[in-house]
Amino acid sequence: MTEFREILVLGLGRSGSNLLSSILRKLDGNAGFFEIFFDGKAQGLEHYPAILTRLGEALGTGPAKPDDPVFLKVRNDDPVAYFEALSQAARAEGHVSMSCKIFARHISIPVLETLLRRPNLSVIFLTRSRIHRYISELKGSITRAYVREDTTGLRPVLSVPTFLKAAFRQDRDLDAMLNAVVASGVKVARLGYEDDLDLDETLRIDRVALALQAIGHGASFKTTRTDAWVVKQDSNAVWRDKIENGFEAAAALAGLGLLDYAEAPPLAELGQSPRAPVAEVIAPRDAALLDEGGYNFVFAHDPAITFTAIQYGRSFFAEWLAGPDRALAQHRGVHFLKPTWTMETTDLKPLAASLRLAEGCNPGHHFVALHVSDREARKYREVGIRSIPGNPNLFNDERHFAEDVAPHPGMPQSDAIYVARLAPWKNHELASALVAPLFVYGAPVDPSESAQFDRLRQLCPTAHFVNHTLDQGRYHYLGRQELASVMSRAGVGLALSQEEGCMRASGEYLMAGLPVVSVPSIGGRDLLFTTDTALIVDPTPEAVRNGVAQMLARNLSREEVRRATLSRVQDERRRFCDAANRIVASLIGPLSPRISSEPLLDFTIRYVPLRRMIEALQ
Amino acid sequence: MITFDGPEGATLRALNPSRSAVRALWFAALTDGQDGWGSWAADKLKAMASDREVIALRFMQAAGDGNTAAAHQLWAILASFPMTDTQSTILKAARDLRASLPF
Numbered sequence: 001m002t003e004f005r006e007i008l009v010l011g012l013g014r015s016g017s018n019l020l021s022s023i024l025r026k027l028d029g030n031a032g033f034f035e036i037f038f039d040g041k042a043q044g045l046e047h048y049p050a051i052l053t054r055l056g057e058a059l060g061t062g063p064a065k066p067d068d069p070v071f072l073k074v075r076n077d078d079p080v081a082y083f084e085a086l087s088q089a090a091r092a093e094g095h096v097s098m099s100c101k102i103f104a105r106h107i108s109i110p111v112l113e114t115l116l117r118r119p120n121l122s123v124i125f126l127t128r129s130r131i132h133r134y135i136s137e138l139k140g141s142i143t144r145a146y147v148r149e150d151t152t153g154l155r156p157v158l159s160v161p162t163f164l165k166a167a168f169r170q171d172r173d174l175d176a177m178l179n180a181v182v183a184s185g186v187k188v189a190r191l192g193y194e195d196d197l198d199l200d201e202t203l204r205i206d207r208v209a210l211a212l213q214a215i216g217h218g219a220s221f222k223t224t225r226t227d228a229w230v231v232k233q234d235s236n237a238v239w240r241d242k243i244e245n246g247f248e249a250a251a252a253l254a255g256l257g258l259l260d261y262a263e264a265p266p267l268a269e270l271g272q273s274p275r276a277p278v279a280e281v282i283a284p285r286d287a288a289l290l291d292e293g294g295y296n297f298v299f300a301h302d303p304a305i306t307f308t309a310i311q312y313g314r315s316f317f318a319e320w321l322a323g324p325d326r327a328l329a330q331h332r333g334v335h336f337l338k339p340t341w342t343m344e345t346t347d348l349k350p351l352a353a354s355l356r357l358a359e360g361c362n363p364g365h366h367f368v369a370l371h372v373s374d375r376e377a378r379k380y381r382e383v384g385i386r387s388i389p390g391n392p393n394l395f396n397d398e399r400h401f402a403e404d405v406a407p408h409p410g411m412p413q414s415d416a417i418y419v420a421r422l423a424p425w426k427n428h429e430l431a432s433a434l435v436a437p438l439f440v441y442g443a444p445v446d447p448s449e450s451a452q453f454d455r456l457r458q459l460c461p462t463a464h465f466v467n468h469t470l471d472q473g474r475y476h477y478l479g480r481q482e483l484a485s486v487m488s489r490a491g492v493g494l495a496l497s498q499e500e501g502c503m504r505a506s507g508e509y510l511m512a513g514l515p516v517v518s519v520p521s522i523g524g525r526d527l528l529f530t531t532d533t534a535l536i537v538d539p540t541p542e543a544v545r546n547g548v549a550q551m552l553a554r555n556l557s558r559e560e561v562r563r564a565t566l567s568r569v570q571d572e573r574r575r576f577c578d579a580a581n582r583i584v585a586s587l588i589g590p591l592s593p594r595i596s597s598e599p600l601l602d603f604t605i606r607y608v609p610l611r612r613m614i615e616a617l618q
Numbered sequence: 619m620i621t622f623d624g625p626e627g628a629t630l631r632a633l634n635p636s637r638s639a640v641r642a643l644w645f646a647a648l649t650d651g652q653d654g655w656g657s658w659a660a661d662k663l664k665a666m667a668s669d670r671e672v673i674a675l676r677f678m679q680a681a682g683d684g685n686t687a688a689a690h691q692l693w694a695i696l697a698s699f700p701m702t703d704t705q706s707t708i709l710k711a712a713r714d715l716r717a718s719l720p721f
Contacts, residue, residue, distance in 0.1 A: 164633055171636030256630060257619040257646025257655075260707055261639055268638065268706050269669065586710050591717050 003120050004091050005217055009101035010177050011126035012170055012266075014136040014146075016193040017101045020126055022227045023208050028220040029096035036086065037106035041067040042075060044100070045086075054089035079111050087118075097217070101126075104173030109180055116184035122215035123181050125174075127265035128193035130167045131253075134158075135242045136234065151233045158243045160252045167262070174266050189214040190270040194381070200349060201226055203384045237378045239263070281361055285323040289610065292316040295338075296613035297603040300593040304333030304617055305584065307603055308610070310369070313346045314354070316610055318367060321358035328617055332588040333365040336580070338392050338604065341501045342523040343369075343376050352383035366587045368580075372502060372524025388579040391527045393507035394572050397601040400480040401487070403513030403558035408485040410470050414438045416517070416548050417490035419483070419505035420497070422449040427496040428456050430519065433541035434548060436462045438490055440483065443467070443475045487512045492551050494518075495525055498539060502527070504604070510534075510565035513558025517547040528568050533561045573597040619646050622654025637663065644675050645708050648682055670699040674712035681715055690721045 007030075009020060018034070021044070025032030031051060034044030045052050045066045056064030059082065061071045075082040090098040102112070115121065135158065139151045181188050189211040191197065196207035201224060209219035240246025253259040293316040299305040308317040315337055321327045339346075355367045370390030371377040380387040407413070417438040420426040431437045437460070444453040457465065466486055470476040478486065487493070493509025495518035502524040509516050510528050518525065519539040526534070533556065537547035580595045620626040635643060640662045647655030656679055666672045677692035693716055 161629075161633065164630075164635075164639070168634055168636040168639055171638050175637060255620055256626075257643050257650065258639065260645075261642035264707070266638060269671070582710065582714075585714055585717070 004087070004095075005097040006087060006118060006121040007097065007099040007212075007215070007217065008115070008121065008123045009099065009126055010123055010181070011101070011103065012128075012133060012174070013103050014133045014140060015126050015128035016197045017103075017126055019197055019204075019226070019230050020124075020191065020208065021099070021101055022230050023205065023221075024099040026221045026223050027097065027099070027212075028218075028222055029094075031090040031093070031095040031098040033086075033098065033100040035103065035106065036083075036100045037075070037079065037102055039106075040072070042072070048090075048093070050093050051086070051089040054092055055085050058085035058088065079107050080114050083115055083118075104170060104177060109176050112177060113180045113184065116180060116186055122187040122217065123189075124211055124215065125178070125181075125188065125190045125267055125270055126193065127174075127190065127267050127270075129239070129263055129265050130170075131163065131239050131262040132194070132242075134163050134166060135239060139234065139242075145233075148229060148231055149233060150231075150235075152235045155242065155244045157245050158249045160249055160256075163249075163262070164256075164258065167266075171266050178267055178270070187215040188270070190267065192265050194265070198232075198382070200352075200383045202349070203352070203382075207384075237374055281322050281324055281357065283324070285320055285327065289316045289320040290614060291609065291611065293610055294607045295340075295604055296608045296610050297600070297606070298613055298616050299595060299599060301617060302330045302332075303588045303592050304328060304330040304335070304365070305593060305595065306333070306613065306617070307336045307338060307600065308613070310337050310339040310343070310351065311341075313341075313343075313348070313351055315351060315358075315367070317613075318351075318354045318358040320610065320614075321365070322354065322361050324361075326362050328362060328365065330617065331364045332592075333362075334584045334587050334592075335365065335367050336390070337367055337369045338390070339370070339501060342499060343371070343379055344373065344522050345499065346379075348379055348383045348385065352385050355385060364588070368583055368587075372527065373522070375522075376524075386583070388576070388583055390576045390580070391502055391524050391572065392604045393502045393504060393525065393528055394569060394576055394597065395600045395602065395604050396504060396507045396511060398511045398562075398566060398569065401484050401508050401512035403562040405481075405484040405488045405512070407488040408482065411438065411464065411466060411486055411489045412436070414464065414490050415552060416492045416494050417487060417509075417514070418494040418496065419487075419508070420494075420503075422452040422456070424448070424452060425497050425500065427498065427519070427539065428452070429459055430496045430539060430541055430544045431463070431494055432460050433545035434460075434463075436464060437494070438464045438466050438486065440466045440478060440486060443477070483508075484512055487514060490514060492517050492548050494544070494548075495521065496539070496544065497521060497523075499523060507565075511562060511569075513560075513562040513565075515551050515554070515556055515561050517544060517551055519544070527572060528565055530564050530568065532556065533564050619650040619652050619655070622647075622652055622658065627654070631658070635662075637666065641671050641675060641708060644679075645711070648675070648678050670696060671706060671708045673699075674706075674708050677712055678715055681719060686719070686721065689719065693719075693721075 021034050031048055036042050052064050056062055059074045061074050064071045138156050139154050140146045142156060143149055143151055191211050197204050205224045212219040234242055236242045240250050253262050293309055293311050295309045297307040359365060369380050369385050369387040371380060371387040372391045377387055414436055416434055418431055419440040421442045422444050444450045467476050493514040493516045495503055495506040495516055498519055498521050500523045506516055506525040507528050516534040518536050520536055535547045535551050537543040577595050577597055584592045640659045643655050644659035663672050673692055673696045677689055677696055680688035680692055
């Protein structure tokens with residue numbers, strides 16, 4: 001017969017404990033309680049009337065009510081006996097386990113130490129970033145609503161000394177609990193709210209299941225659906241946006257040397273939460289995947305450091321890595337993924353699944369995606385994909401786009417140029433109010449591109465279709481040098497799509513010294529924009545026309561625009577390399593190759609099939 | 619980082635920082651070259667000599683002070699702990715520093 005198991009969730013309130021407890025309630029055979037030692041009510045007992053009845057009988061309180069003062073007095077007078085009676089009642093009702101959460105100071109450390117001596121008891125510590133947790137508590141103290149209510153719009157003022165005082169006290173409380181747990185020798189696992197619970201539903205269940213396995217508990221769930229009453233109350237991803245004085249509080253904490261401390265969860269010494277075991281795949285590798293995708297780059301061979309693309313929401317490299325044996329000779333590797341389209345509007349679950357499988361089949365190899373916005377970072381995190389800030393436009397090679405390239409002799413001067421393929425989402429029609437813009441594009445081989453070409457010629461009869469103009473009506477491909485010389489014929493670069501990737505041409509305009517007129521967009525092209533060198537206008541032909549006129553009236557020299565851009569590029573490349581080196585060191589050790597930006601220049605446009613990259617690695 | 623001897627430093631210490639906070643302050647002091655905080659933190663954490671973050675901080679302190687022999691010795695101790703299971707900024711910084719040291 002299976003022995004009855006008890007799971008204590010220890011931590012602090014406002015750490016996602018309702019979410020975790022509601023998941024544990026779905027464990028097969030588990031009596032899942034909430035805060036059984038909460039001051040005014042033994043929470044969660046009301047869901048089990050039969051257990052409550054038995055408990056009242058055992059404690060001699062008669063029919064027990066979880067908030068009855070008499071019942072609570074008996075509980076508080078002898079918490080250990082109460083816990084034992086609760087456990088007995090759950091067993092008697094046929095449950096195979098029980099779980100409950102106990103926050104710091106709900107019970108004394110000696111009482112906790114006594115509970116930790118019980119057989120088959122194990123512990124999950126639940127932690128959350130100190131400052132996120134504190135702000136959640138602060139908001140709760142204002143609204144008095146600790147569940148359901150959306151508090152996103154509430155932005156209280158945070159007092160840094162008050163926060164620190166609370167954080168220091170709570171650290172000490174948690175340290176005392178951890179010491180008791182470690183001394184008792186019970187099995188313990190850790191779950192972090194940010195890393196393990198604030199995720200996609202399926203992934204979150206996986207993480208809880210791993211924690212349960214780590215403490216020797218089976219993890220068969222009756223359902224994996226999140227209860228409707230458990231909703232995220234604050235949807236701001238960045239803590240500074242959750243409060244009125246976010247910037248000032250962050251500056252104050254940085255000045256004290258405690259910003260990292262504030263943002264980190266407590267109990268760092270517990271280590272990371274359990275991660276998925278090695279995956280098993282029986283099917284052989286699909287060699288056809290090697291012919292997919294084309295922008296692949298090996299930065300280092302051993303340990304392997306690669307840069308490949310996410311195309312159509314897929315990583316062909318990761319999909320190929322999943323197989324019955326290790327795919328690569330190298331035992332360690334970090335594989336950076338560069339999206340070719342914004343991930344803000346993409347369902348990332350299939351990608352996350354393929355990355356997990358690839359990592360599971362190839363222990364020691366890790367994927368890291370590049371994100372261009374906080375929103376994209378959050379989407380990655382929600383499905384368990386690690387990411388660092390990294391904008392593909394940083395890898396454009398500025399040496400091809402100097403500000404003093406001689407203007408192309410075959411083209412007239414124009415106010416604006418738009419370098420964009422002939423796809424409808426490029427919104428060429430927004431340039432229709434300009435007098436004679438220059439359009440540079442890929443060959444319109446696809447029927448939809450041909451149709452767009454014809455449509456644009458009607459809509460913009462005075463526009464110069466550069467690629468056809470330069471070869472008397474036949475399509476003419478422009479190399480980098482020739483493109484730079486055509487850019488020298490324009491005053492402003494246009495960026496008219498509203499959703500795409502980072503739009504390489506927008507970075508090239510700026511490197512060539514052309515200021516940019518853009519419409520609002522997602523995808524990351526605004527990384528290199530400054531208020532001087534770029535103007536974001538409404539997505540209408542009139543607004544684009546007026547924006548171009550306004551930008552030309554600024555009389556910026558191309559040297560000024562290029563200098564401002566390169567200054568931004570250098571800063572951002574440094575940030576990228578720092579983040580990339582940090583994550584590589586954390587994943588495969590400090591002696592791994594150092595990533596620098598120079599070898600990465602132009603990798604995003606150098607065609608290298610996946611097959612050739614794999615051969616280079618092997 | 620605020621100075622150890624200034625009024626803000628005294629106010630912060632009066633809040634009775636936890637062990638985690640003391641470790642964080644020591645780490646920040648190492649970055650900013652604030653020796654006062656380092657000595658104070660080392661003293662506050664002396665009962666935790668076997669804690670791997672404290673060893674990492676002592677290693678970085680020794681390396682920063684130019685005491686290569688002590689740094690070497692402390693790294694040997696630190697290297698005996700599992701290091702890949704953590705997201706600790708202090709341990710990561712210690713690993714980064716180790717990579718640049720000539721031993």
